[in-house]
Amino acid sequence: xxxxxxxxxxAARKSLLTRMxxxxxxxxxxxxxxxxxxxxxxxxxxxHVEHLPPSTKEVxxxxxxxxxxxxxxxxxxxxxxxxxxxxxxxxxxNLMLYPELARRMVEDGHHLADHSQYHHNLTTVTPAEYDHxxxxxxxxxxxxxxxxxxxxxxxxxxxxxxxMQYLYDHHVTLAWWSSDVGDYAIxxxxxxxxxxxxxxxxxxxxxxxxxxxxxxxxxxxxxKEAFKRGYTFVxxxxxxxxx
Amino acid sequence: MQFxxxxxxxxxxxxxxxxxxxxxxxxxVPLLATALAALLFLRPRREDRPSPxxxxxxxxxxxxxxxxxxxxxGVAGSKVLNAEIxxxxxxxxxxxxELVVEPNDNAFPCAEVMLTASLAVLMWAAEPxxxxxxxxxxxxxxxxxxxxxxxxxxxxxxxxxxxIGFGILSLAMCRVSLRWNRRDLSTFVxxxxxxxxxxxxxxxxxxxxxxxxxxxxxxxxxxxxQLIHEAKATADPLxxxxxxxxxxxxxxxxxxxxxxHEGGDxxxxxxxxxxxxxxxxxxEAEQALRAEMANLNAPHKVISAEVGExxxxxxxxxxxxxxxxxxxxxxxxxxxxxxxxxxxxxRTFAFDSKAQHVDVIGVVVxxxxxxxxxxxxxxxxxxxxxASIERSRLEASGADAWTNAPGADAGSWLRARSLLYIDxxxxxxxxxxxxxxxxxxxxxxxASGTEAAPPAPSSAASAANAAxxxxxxxxxxxxxxxxxxx
Numbered sequence: 001x002x003x004x005x006x007x008x009x010x011a012a013r014k015s016l017l018t019r020m021x022x023x024x025x026x027x028x029x030x031x032x033x034x035x036x037x038x039x040x041x042x043x044x045x046x047x048h049v050e051h052l053p054p055s056t057k058e059v060x061x062x063x064x065x066x067x068x069x070x071x072x073x074x075x076x077x078x079x080x081x082x083x084x085x086x087x088x089x090x091x092x093x094n095l096m097l098y099p100e101l102a103r104r105m106v107e108d109g110h111h112l113a114d115h116s117q118y119h120h121n122l123t124t125v126t127p128a129e130y131d132h133x134x135x136x137x138x139x140x141x142x143x144x145x146x147x148x149x150x151x152x153x154x155x156x157x158x159x160x161x162x163x164m165q166y167l168y169d170h171h172v173t174l175a176w177w178s179s180d181v182g183d184y185a186i187x188x189x190x191x192x193x194x195x196x197x198x199x200x201x202x203x204x205x206x207x208x209x210x211x212x213x214x215x216x217x218x219x220x221x222x223x224k225e226a227f228k229r230g231y232t233f234v235x236x237x238x239x240x241x242x243x
Numbered sequence: 244m245q246f247x248x249x250x251x252x253x254x255x256x257x258x259x260x261x262x263x264x265x266x267x268x269x270x271x272v273p274l275l276a277t278a279l280a281a282l283l284f285l286r287p288r289r290e291d292r293p294s295p296x297x298x299x300x301x302x303x304x305x306x307x308x309x310x311x312x313x314x315x316x317g318v319a320g321s322k323v324l325n326a327e328i329x330x331x332x333x334x335x336x337x338x339x340x341e342l343v344v345e346p347n348d349n350a351f352p353c354a355e356v357m358l359t360a361s362l363a364v365l366m367w368a369a370e371p372x373x374x375x376x377x378x379x380x381x382x383x384x385x386x387x388x389x390x391x392x393x394x395x396x397x398x399x400x401x402x403x404x405x406x407i408g409f410g411i412l413s414l415a416m417c418r419v420s421l422r423w424n425r426r427d428l429s430t431f432v433x434x435x436x437x438x439x440x441x442x443x444x445x446x447x448x449x450x451x452x453x454x455x456x457x458x459x460x461x462x463x464x465x466x467x468x469q470l471i472h473e474a475k476a477t478a479d480p481l482x483x484x485x486x487x488x489x490x491x492x493x494x495x496x497x498x499x500x501x502x503x504h505e506g507g508d509x510x511x512x513x514x515x516x517x518x519x520x521x522x523x524x525x526x527e528a529e530q531a532l533r534a535e536m537a538n539l540n541a542p543h544k545v546i547s548a549e550v551g552e553x554x555x556x557x558x559x560x561x562x563x564x565x566x567x568x569x570x571x572x573x574x575x576x577x578x579x580x581x582x583x584x585x586x587x588x589x590r591t592f593a594f595d596s597k598a599q600h601v602d603v604i605g606v607v608v609x610x611x612x613x614x615x616x617x618x619x620x621x622x623x624x625x626x627x628x629x630a631s632i633e634r635s636r637l638e639a640s641g642a643d644a645w646t647n648a649p650g651a652d653a654g655s656w657l658r659a660r661s662l663l664y665i666d667x668x669x670x671x672x673x674x675x676x677x678x679x680x681x682x683x684x685x686x687x688x689x690a691s692g693t694e695a696a697p698p699a700p701s702s703a704a705s706a707a708n709a710a711x712x713x714x715x716x717x718x719x720x721x722x723x724x725x726x727x728x729x
Contacts, residue, residue, distance in 0.1 A: 015288065019284040160348070163346075
């Protein structure tokens with residue numbers, strides 16, 4: 001191999017130095033650039049819930065976009081009749097508009113969580129507004145209704161990297177779901193129920209919506225079949241720190 | 244999908260393996276790039292090796308290709324297919340053991356695997372043995388991405404194919420020969436003319452492969468089909484023939500007796516039926532309720548009355564929904580609306596002994612503004628307030644006792660017993676006070692009470708009419724309901 005080298009020892013040393021410098025420069029640019037492009041901290045460290053532990057036969061019903069004056073009473077009646085405690089992902093502005101509904105939710109033993117203040121998709125607003133969108137709703141829930149929570153579900157499922165970074169920095173738990181039957185397309189009640197039942201498995205977190213006319217009618221159907229199969233319904237689990 | 248479940252199902256069983264693969268997940272690409280840099284710069288220069296700077300330039304070109312493809316799919320999705328996300332991540336639609344949080348964006352094709360594949364090809368150019376190792380590394384990385392639950396297998400395959408293609412193309416563009424093996428070195432050399440041919444052929448191949456893989460991606464294929472279908476539908480100038488109305492096959496199929504134990508078979512068993520029949524509606528009761536409301540000499544027109552049954556598993560629970568129309572607008576309108584609503588609620592409870600819940604909705608017909616509510620109403624009909632009252636709350640007790648006093652007006656009567664809301668956005672003829680909806684209610688009827696002109700009742704015997712005419716009798720009107728209940 002050495003016979004292919006056409007450099008003098010001094011030149012070889014110089015060339016080695018150049019190559020070392022190039023290697024170090026390229027490596028640092030690669031690592032820095034990659035972690036700027038894909039920040040690892042929120043990817044690894046953001047608290048998130050997609051489903052409950054599948055070892056217990058627990059299922060969680062979550063209702064997004066609550067409260068709504070037309071449908072939340074129906075939903076509360078259906079949940080009460082089925083003896084279910086669920087999680088309501090509340091829009092902060094709606095909580096402020098309809099405090100009686102929120103009071104009834106808490107009275108019935110349901111769990112409130114954050115679904116942003118104005119239900120804007122956070123991928124469409126600037127990161128400067130995250131504080132207003134997320135923190136205001138946390139404050140409304142804990143101050144006005146005495147239910148501190150750490151769970152946040154992004155409106156419309158909108159999640160990008162700057163939002164992940166914000167949630168990670170503020171120790172917010174990302175409340176995701178594992179079963180999405182698509183009730184926002186307003187199917188009939190039986191279609192919602194059969195869709196949920198068809199894929200129901202231990203630890204499922206069901207994504208349902210308030211403000212839809214057919215969801216309250218589907219809740220008892222889901223509950224009846226789930227109880228028959230030995231499932232229990234729990235609110236979404238919290239993880240510290242609460243706010 | 245089963246393949247995905249097979250691999251992703253392994254996750255979450257061993258903490259050590261999980262942690263190792265999570266760390267590998269976030270550092271695989273820079274690790275491989277570091278290996279490539281070491282291969283390029285830490286070995287002494289030799290005549291038969293390509294210039295490291297050219298390979299570095301090829302890497303930059305491959306990164307640009309990767310960005311163009313990922314951004315292009317995003318733009319194509321939002322502009323052409325009108326969908327923010329063409330190929331969603333697994334956690335959006337499936338049960339996933341998610342070890343690494345990824346944003347909710349396009350999963351197809353996997354950009355990181357694409358980069359890894361391109362880097363492996365560049366390593367091949369530098370040293371074929373290292374290239375083989377790089378491709379194996381890419382497979383392990385693809386496995387890790389499925390294991391951690393952020394990509395489907397087809398994303399990985401597409402990313403690998405595209406990445407290898409882009410690697411070859413970028414090498415050609417930077418005039419680096421790709422040695423298939425050491426023996427071919429003398430025979431396989433990029434010539435200036437064949438370079439252009441190879442580049443065009445490579446680009447065409449990549450486009451073809453992308454099209455094939457995209458067409459096989461179920462979500463994308465659906466969207467494409469939808470798009471073509473829609474284009475055809477708009478191109479057809481003739482209106483589609485009216486579909487025959489679906490016949491109700493099994494009225495009230497979903498009741499207590501519904502075959503819920505069969506779960507998912509429900510969809511196949513019953514055909515799609517009109518919403519009125521199968522959503523727990525009771526048509527007979529609705530007709531009767533409508534007739535009853537027609538007798539009610541209310542100042543406003545009742546436009547719909549629906550009776551819905553909710554099966555709570557313990558006896559009858561009916562929820563009645565009455566919509567009525569607000570004629571004009573004016574300062575005294577709210578008071579009249581409240582009184583009508585109160586009359587409707589009382590009449591409904593008195594009429595329907597099974598009703599445990601009454602929702603009254605006041606609407607504006609052909610109103611000007613539409614609020615952002617997602618609830619579907621008939622076009623041109625906008626709800627301006629809703630009241631939702633349980634039978635058990637008909638008689639206010641305790642701290643709310645004052646609302647049973649003879650002087651209490653209809654607004655306070657409803658408010659104390661119900662969840663009563665006015666949407667300030669759509670209330671006709673109101674100045675933009677921008678006050679919270681609920682407090683505004685209490686103030687307005689009393690403030691503008693004198694301007695209201697409630698119509699004279701035609702029959703004093705009717706409790707509802709009495710309630711609508713005079714607040715004083717509203718307390719008495721509750722009594723028959725309460726006795727009937729007990």
